[in-house]
Amino acid sequence: MTAIAENTAPSRGFDQAEFEARLARAQSAMRDARMDAILLTNEPEVRYFTGFHTQFWESPTRPWFVLLPLSGKPIAVIPEIGRAGMEATWIDDIRSWPAPRPADDGVSLLIAALGEMPRRFGRLGVPMGHESLIRMPLSDYLTVIAGAEGLEPVDAAPLLHGLRFIKSSAEIDKIRQACTLTSAAFEALPDLMRAGQSELEICRAFRIDLLRRGADQSPYLIAGSGPGGYDSIIMGPTERLVEEGDVLIIDTGTTYDGYFCDFDRNFAFGRADDAVRQAYRTVFEATEAGFRAARPGATTSELWTAMWQVMEAGGALGNSVGRLGHGLGMELTEWPSNTAEDGTVLAPGAVLTLEPGMEFLPGRQMVHEENIVITDSGAEWLTRRAAPELPVVT
Template identity: 70%
Template sequence: MIPQPSRGFERAEFERRLQKAQARMRVAEMDAILLTTEPDVRYFTGFFTQFWESPTRPWFIVLPANGKPIAVIPEIGAAGMAGTWVEDIHTWPAPRPEDDGITLLRDIILQLPRKFGRLGVPLGHESLLRMPAGDYQKLLADLSAFDIADASLLLHQLRYLKSPAEIEKIHFICDLTSDAFEHLPNSLKAGESERQNCHRMRIDLLQRGADTTPYLISGSGPGGYDSIIMGPTDRIIETGDVLIIDTGTTFDGYFCDFDRNYAFGSADDDVRRAYEVVFRATDAGFAAARPGATTSDVWAAMWDIMEKGGALGNSVGRLGHGLGMELTEWPSNTPEDKTPLEPGVVLTLEPGMEFAPGKQMVHEENIVITEDGARMLSRRAAPELPVIG
């Protein structure tokens, strides 16, 4: 087990993030960017709280073209935000549905220097606005002096490259979860439900030092499974079943995301062959993942192995994705994505295929791109399908 990293980040980390954002903003001719989501707010401020689970109050951070982030937040968060590196904090007594911070936010944005007359807002794929749609429409009407520019790609690209401190946190939670998966055969039991087996794993992850396990799904069935997102269910696992467990577990706000497959009692030749194909596909994706290559190159390397191995199709739509403060991040490993890989990028490799009508086999590992190629963050799965009992 690797040592647990320290929590949080040095102030210099946030300063570097802001400097990179502001350099890109100048190129994109944006006077400011409005942030409303937990990952974006946390990325630039360090404000880390479970209170985001409450949907009642909106939270706003304004990134100006010059100077530090400006917080426009409910009063309940003032003390927490004051504990970050942010100094310019404006509050209102939320919840106040008739004007939940919108007038205050408008006034602060209008006071900013205007060089380009453009306000960045994340509006594209894999982005969202965490505020009422009616409030956003009102804000736009009050900010007619600004053109609204989509800032989603700019923000995706910033978070795409992880710092050494971020990679350390992801590596730690991958290592911890690898320990739990390697111990799992000792606790998996036929005759019990998916839910019961997954419940024990969730407890084990927490006891090992994980902060949360918000994503722990499973699928099972005789000779393979037909879904990887609907469990854990109360379906009883029987001899001859194959079980997949996929988990997104966190440490200090950073995710791992990988899975493991198990057979109970026995596994037929088709299942063993499918497992061997996706295992080799993962190796191919790993070999292709190096600086100068693209996400599409990684996809092609994995799909070539699966196609030659008899894949009937892939229902997931991609063969992996970015990983970090969110379970799934931009970009995606698809034929069309073509995002260049650089040192510091963290990806999942997730080859999955339908190997028989209604039967899937999916495998996933987590990697980081280095100067020389790629390095595993999760510990590699067994090369042959593990059989329980």
């Protein structure tokens, strides 16, 4: 079947200058943080600095390591199966071993590479904090740290979060493309669904349409439905049949060239009562308020306040999600979170979701989500805006 053309897709991958700029920003931040090197072990961070983009990370068998030195290019310490792929990136120093080798799965190679690092500060950055991951066996990590003489492990998560929070124009183009394809699929969805279908059937048709339009994949596609609202937004899609009077939410993280969109749409089937319509209008207006508050120098907490005030005035009983949006990019959800306490300062290039959600009657929720990018003068929608009134599928 021929793919549906939506627009001119941005080119895949990045120029070497993109990676050089990322590394320069990282090394400047490392000097400020007094780190001699940073150890990277998870997919987004390895890909961010190298361009190594493979689905092979789905296999948990092999660890992968990249070292960011205080000066010079990154060093890859990876299984031999990935060597040819890494050689196609801008990385020159690639050290490999015949993984899997549980007795020494790259540990001695990694310790040797760390041993070559100049000790200026005596500190090794390792992502340790909130929303970070060390993707290697704990016993191997402890062995590496013990063998990295003269290097004290310190938390590099805040540094890495800050770097990845501000996107380049090329990154934003990829996120915008994912948003454009998914917006079009959501707009076409009413013609693909009807009462009597299951959540699974509807989501399957939606996913197929996304792929036809040029999306790479939709690894995150959830749904929830119920009479006059829904009680959960993370457990479906299920085999539940959507009936007249139900509200269905579909939330997807769809990718283009390794970058996510993350937003939802709500649909009523046959009819919608006044409480449901009012709840939808409330979260729609809350998203508008968040968008108006989004500008350089504002904080994620100001976005939260702007959205929550609208929902509170609209009769919200509470919010079970815990936040009203988050960062977005190479991962479905990235740092930071739009909460009352987060306080992250926004700057041009930051990509965020606005996700106001509320319990509008006991056991009944309404959630709405859009994607934006901070610009020099304010914010720009990356998604095509949802309808201001709840769509009704007849």
